[in-house]
Structures are given as structure tokens and as C-alpha cells.
Amino acid sequence: MPATEPLLRVDDLHVSFPTDHGIVNAVRGISWSVDAGETLVIVGESGSGKSVSITAVAGLLPRNAMVEGSVRFQGIDPLALKGRALREYRAEKVGLVFQDPLTALNPCFTVGDQIAEIFRVHRNLDRKSAWTKAVSLLEAVQIREPERRAHQYPHELSGGMRQRIVIAMAIALEPPLLLADEPTTALDTSVRGEVLNIISALRRRMGMGVVLITHDVGVAAAVADRVAVMYAGQIVEIGDAEDVFRRPSHPYTRALMASMPRLGSTRRLEAIKGLPPSPREISSGCSFQPRCPIATSRCVADDPALTFVEGTTVEAACHYAGPREEASL
Amino acid sequence: MATELAASTATAPKERRFVIRRRDIGGLIAAILTATAIIASFTADLWLPVDPNLQDLLGRLAPPFFLEGGSTVHVLGTDELGRDLFARTVVGGQVSFIVGLTVATVAGVIGIALGVLAGYRRGFMETLIMRFVDVQTAFPFLVIAIAIVSIVGASLRTIIVTLIIYQWVPFARLAHAKTLTVKQLDYYRAAVAIGRKDLGIALRHVVPNILPPLLVIWTFIVARSILAEAAMSFLGLGVPPPTPTWGGMLSGGRGYLDSAWWIPIIPGVAVTLVVIGVNVVGDWLSKRWDPRASY
Numbered sequence: 001m002p003a004t005e006p007l008l009r010v011d012d013l014h015v016s017f018p019t020d021h022g023i024v025n026a027v028r029g030i031s032w033s034v035d036a037g038e039t040l041v042i043v044g045e046s047g048s049g050k051s052v053s054i055t056a057v058a059g060l061l062p063r064n065a066m067v068e069g070s071v072r073f074q075g076i077d078p079l080a081l082k083g084r085a086l087r088e089y090r091a092e093k094v095g096l097v098f099q100d101p102l103t104a105l106n107p108c109f110t111v112g113d114q115i116a117e118i119f120r121v122h123r124n125l126d127r128k129s130a131w132t133k134a135v136s137l138l139e140a141v142q143i144r145e146p147e148r149r150a151h152q153y154p155h156e157l158s159g160g161m162r163q164r165i166v167i168a169m170a171i172a173l174e175p176p177l178l179l180a181d182e183p184t185t186a187l188d189t190s191v192r193g194e195v196l197n198i199i200s201a202l203r204r205r206m207g208m209g210v211v212l213i214t215h216d217v218g219v220a221a222a223v224a225d226r227v228a229v230m231y232a233g234q235i236v237e238i239g240d241a242e243d244v245f246r247r248p249s250h251p252y253t254r255a256l257m258a259s260m261p262r263l264g265s266t267r268r269l270e271a272i273k274g275l276p277p278s279p280r281e282i283s284s285g286c287s288f289q290p291r292c293p294i295a296t297s298r299c300v301a302d303d304p305a306l307t308f309v310e311g312t313t314v315e316a317a318c319h320y321a322g323p324r325e326e327a328s329l
Numbered sequence: 330m331a332t333e334l335a336a337s338t339a340t341a342p343k344e345r346r347f348v349i350r351r352r353d354i355g356g357l358i359a360a361i362l363t364a365t366a367i368i369a370s371f372t373a374d375l376w377l378p379v380d381p382n383l384q385d386l387l388g389r390l391a392p393p394f395f396l397e398g399g400s401t402v403h404v405l406g407t408d409e410l411g412r413d414l415f416a417r418t419v420v421g422g423q424v425s426f427i428v429g430l431t432v433a434t435v436a437g438v439i440g441i442a443l444g445v446l447a448g449y450r451r452g453f454m455e456t457l458i459m460r461f462v463d464v465q466t467a468f469p470f471l472v473i474a475i476a477i478v479s480i481v482g483a484s485l486r487t488i489i490v491t492l493i494i495y496q497w498v499p500f501a502r503l504a505h506a507k508t509l510t511v512k513q514l515d516y517y518r519a520a521v522a523i524g525r526k527d528l529g530i531a532l533r534h535v536v537p538n539i540l541p542p543l544l545v546i547w548t549f550i551v552a553r554s555i556l557a558e559a560a561m562s563f564l565g566l567g568v569p570p571p572t573p574t575w576g577g578m579l580s581g582g583r584g585y586l587d588s589a590w591w592i593p594i595i596p597g598v599a600v601t602l603v604v605i606g607v608n609v610v611g612d613w614l615s616k617r618w619d620p621r622a623s624y
Contacts, residue, residue, distance in 0.1 A: 058522055060518065060521060060522055086524075087524040087525070087526065088524060089524070090521070090522055090523065090524040091523055091524030092524075094522070096518075096519065096522040096523075098515040098518070098519065099515075100515055103514040103515045103516060104514075104515035104516055104519055105516055105519075106516045106520075106533075106534050106537075106538065107538065108537040108538055109537075117533070118523055121525060121529065122523075122524065166519070169519065169523065172523075173523075
């Protein structure tokens with residue numbers, strides 16, 4: 001852990017939801033932190049709890065969620081906030097980018113109007129200066145002809161364009177932290193890079209911390225300073241992106257990398273056998289053990305904790321963790 | 330580039346333009362005709378040459394001008410008491426329009442407010458409101474109407490209040506369901522995430538997006554209320570005579586269907602035309618409202 005306090009620190013966070021079929025443990029004791037100006041990417045399959053952890057940080061968990069552990073954000077614990085303080089936290093501290101830009105914009109109003117609304121409500125600007133700020137924000141997310149675009153409705157814009165607008169709305173109040181939940185998943189491959197570059201450029205310019213969720217290892221490798229790999233509600237490997245991707249220490253990370261298609265490679269893609277465990281059943285031992293190629297009887301009996309791996313910046317939760325060189329990405 | 334951007338950012342937000350396209354023509358014609366009927370009905374005092382309540386027992390059951398024996402003195406003929414049918418139809422529209430528009434609008438506001446509240450707040454509030462909706466749906470309208478009228482007495486106000494009590498239900502039901510849909514969408518979550526207050530989110534993000542289908546319900550309720558008023562007047566639960574109403578005219582004329590069929594048919598045609606007109610206008614408006622429509 002660094003000596004200075006990070007921008008955001010999540011400590012042993014547990015989130016579970018009561019359902020008709022019993023309690024679902026979506027997040028089971030994760031810890032991570034992000035510094036100002038740093039990009040942390042959380043990688044994992046669907047259902048691994050990555051979205052839920054972000055939702056907790058954004059102060060958007062539903063009321064029935066049962067939370068343990070702590071979140072510290074510039075001295076604030078968003079999990080303890082209510083009412084006005086919570087609204088203020090959501091407005092000023094975190095910006096949220098959603099997966100699907102199709103539904104993230106209100107179809108009834110022009111995009112300029114929607115961005116201007118944020119300034120009118122939270123900065124008490126009059127219509128005209130709010131509009132001017134909205135248009136300059138569109139420039140900041142590299143939209144050409146911002147004035148003309150501002151007058152258009154969401155359905156008149158392409159997916160990539162809409163995602164830029166969503167980003168513009170998320171950063172409108174200049175929050176110190178940007179949370180992006182699968183921001184490129186719904187986009188064409190050709191515009192993914194642009195959207196990621198915009199996020200990186202804004203991060204550098206505004207010194208924001210960025211937490212980006214993805215299931216796409218390629219996206220993660222493109223933007224991450226640090227990476228956390230999640231599996232079944234837990235972090236199995238966390239460390240500098242370089243180490244995690246070049247010499248993954250956890251067998252799950254290695255399996256993820258092996259299942260990713262690579263240009264110019266004739267190697268057969270390896271799917272990870274089996275299914276992730278249901279969040280309703282917590283088995284003893286390592287949660288990846290039933291699918292793990294190197295599992296032993298020790299893995300069934302004993303759940304490995306995150307420990308530093310010799311010679312790397314990485315912590316991995318595996319009894320047999322150790323860096324393995326990977327072909328370059 | 331720099332000057333161009335500076336110039337473009339200086340302009341103010343522009344309002345939505347209203348351009349008439351080809352596919353608007355049907356709706357516009359219906360709107361103009363319906364508006365004309367409403368205006369003509371309410372300004373009848375100013376231009377109608379005949380008193381709609383003036384009886385002429387010697388000239389009773391006169392046919393309209395286009396039938397044999399008809400004359401242009403009574404363009405649409407006279408009823409069983411010799412009153413001018415054209416005048417009575419025009420003036421009778423007043424009650425129908427007042428009832429239809431007031432009931433649909435007030436019931437709409439109440440129903441949408443309660444439906445959005447139920448969908449937005451969930452929990453106890455939702456259960457309370459939606460159970461109320463269920464209970465009300467289970468009661469046949471005429472039973473409630475007869476009960477209320479027999480206690481309070483028949484009057485225009487009674488009819489309107491009775492109908493509002495009954496007609497807010499479809500608004501609430503649809504508004505509730507649509508609110509739940511909107512709450513699943515990311516723009517709702519985005520509004521929460523940016524720290525907006527509940528009322529602001531409801532008014533800005535929920536209501537505008539659920540309004541088009543509710544507008545269709547509104548026109549439908551206008552039509553249904555006009556018909557319900559006619560039905561109540563027909564049963565004697567409506568506006569007391571001699572005030573002309575379409576339902577009352579239908580009721581009074583039904584004994585003459587074989588000898589003077591125009592007495593019930595003319596107000597019946599008036600009801601039908603107005604109901605169709607309002608429906609066409611409503612459909613058109615709800616399409617026009619949707620920014621995604623290819624206008």
C-alpha cells in the first residue's frame with residue numbers, strides 16, 4: 001500500500017442481496033484503491049461482481065443491498081450517506097459512464113439540452129450560459145460541429161457519438177473520479193479506440209482517477225495502469241497492468257488471456273471449461289478450483305488469500321501463484 | 330477554426346420547430362374540425378337563430394330538409410315537442426365537451442401523478458395505490474354512478490366527479506407500468522447518478538417519456554366520458570331536462586325510431602363524429618410527440 005492516502009480506497013467490501021431464492025453474495029470481500037490520475041481496470045466475466053462494486057462506490061446500490069466493509073473517498077464514506085449529502089456526493093464526486101449509450105440518454109430532449117440541464121440544476125446557470133458550457137463540453141469530448149450536434153436528439157447520433165455525450169455528462173461537474181461500466185462493449189470495434197482515447201485524454205487533463213470495468217482483456221490492456229481480475233465476487237489477481245498481462249500469476253488470469261483471440265496467431269483458442277459458480281452457493285476452498293487446470297486437494301480444502309508474488313507488483317489469490325511469461329499482447 | 334467555434338457557441342438554444350408535413354394533414358383536418366365543433370357549440374348563443382328549448386307542438390316531428398316534407402326553417406327537423414333539432418344538437422354538445430375534456434384531463438393528471446408515484450416509490454405506496462386501482466376496476470361503473478347520483482342528485486357536477494373517480498384508473502395503471510420501464514433505463518440511472526432530486530427526475534425524465542401512450546389513453550377517455558355521459562343521461566342519471574344533451578336526446582327520441590328516426594339518429598351521429606375526431610387527433614399528437622418518429 002502506498003504511504004499517501006489514495007483517492008479512493010475500497011476495503012474488504014462485501015455486498016449481498018436478498019432474493020426469493022436466498023441470499024446472493026455478489027461481492028465477497030474485495031479491496032482495491034485508485035489514485036488521482038490513475039486508471040484501474042477491473043476485468044472479469046459477467047456475474048463476477050465487478051458492476052456491483054462500482055455501483056457501491058457510486059452510491060447507487062439499491063436499498064435492499066446488504067453491505068459490509070468500507071469505502072473511503074477523500075475522507076467520505078459514500079455507503080453511509082443519505083438524502084441531500086448522498087445526492088451531493090453523486091453529483092460532485094463521481095461521474096458514471098454506462099454500457100449502453102442507446103438508453104443512457106433521454107430520447108425526449110436534445111443532447112445539448114440534457115448537458116445544459118446539469119449546469120442549470122447543479123451550478124444554477126441561466127439557460128444561455130448553461131448551453132454555452134454544454135457546447136464547449138462537446139468539444140472537450142472531441143465532437144466536431146458541437147453547436148449543430150447539441151441541437152440533435154439522441155436517436156439522430158451514432159453509438160460512438162452518443163457514448164461521447166454520456167462521457168461529457170459524466171465529467172460535466174468535473175468529478176475527481178470517473179467510473180465507466182463497460183463503456184465500449186456496446187460500440188463498434190472501430191470506435192472503441194476513440195472512446196478509450198477520449199477517456200484517457202480527459203483523465204490526463206483533469207487528473208481524474210478512472211475505474212473502468214470490462215470483460216475484454218484487449219480493452220483492459222489498452223488503458224490500464226493497474227488491473228484487478230475478479231472471479232466469483234473476489235479479486236484473484238491485482239497489480240500493475242504490465243505484470244498482470246505479461247506474466248499473469250493466477251491460473252484464471254492465464255486462462256482469460258488464452259481465451260482471447262490474437263491477431264496473427266494460429267493457436268487454437270482455449271475456452272475455460274465449466275461455468276463460474278452461482279453466487280448463491282459458496283463452496284469451501286478456492287472458487288476457481290473446479291475449473292482450474294492446476295488444482296490440487298489443497299485448493300479444495302483451503303481458500304487462498306491474496307498474497308504478494310515474489311518479483312512482481314502483483315498480489316494473487318492462489319496457492320501455486322507464480323508469474324508465467326505470456327506472448328506479448 | 331477558432332473563430333468559427335466561438336461564433337457557433339454564442340448562439341442560444343433553439344426551440345423545437347413545428348413543420349407541417351404531408352402525414353400531418355389528416356390529423357390537422359381532424360383537429361380543425363373538432364375545434365370548430367367545440368367553438369361552435371360554446372358560442373351557440375351568439376349565432377344560433379333559434380332557441381333550442383322553444384317548443385312548437387304544431388310543428389313537432391318535422392323531418393330534416395333533405396327528406397320529403399322537410400323545410401329549411403328547421404334544417405335538421407324537430408323533435409317530439411317541436412324543438413329545433415339542429416339547435417339542440419349544437420347546444421347539446423356543450424355538456425358533452427365539458428364532460429369529456431374535464432373528466433379526461435383531471436382524471437389524467439390524478440391518474441398519472443398516482444401511477445408515477447406508485448412506480449417511482451415502490452413499496453407500501455405502490456401497494457396502496459395499485460390495490461385501489463384493482464378494487465375500483467372490480468366495480469361496474471353504472472352501479473357506482475347510480476349509487477352516487479341517488480345520494481347526491483343528478484347534476485353536471487355530479488356526472489363529472491363520478492366519471493373522474495372512475496376514469497383515473499387506466500391512466501394510473503399505464504403510468505405505473507411505464508414508470509417501471511423507464512426506471513430500468515440508463516438515463517434514469519444517469520439522472521440519479523448525477524444527483525438530481527426525485528421530483529426533478531420524475532418531471533424531466535419519467536413523465537415526458539411515458540406521455541405518448543398516455544395521450545392516446547386521454548383521447549380514448551374523452552370519447553368514453555362523452556359516451557358515459559350520454560349513457561347516464563339516457564338512463565335519467567345525467568343532466569336534468571330541459572338542458573339539451575346528446576344522451577338525453579337519444580333517450581327522448583328512442584320511441585320515435587320507426588316514425589321520426591332522425592330524432593335519435595342525429596345526436597347519435599354527433600357523438601360518433603366527435604369521438605372519431607378526438608381519437609384521430611390523439612393518435613396524431615402522440616406520434617408527433619415522439620422525437621424518434623421520422624418527422
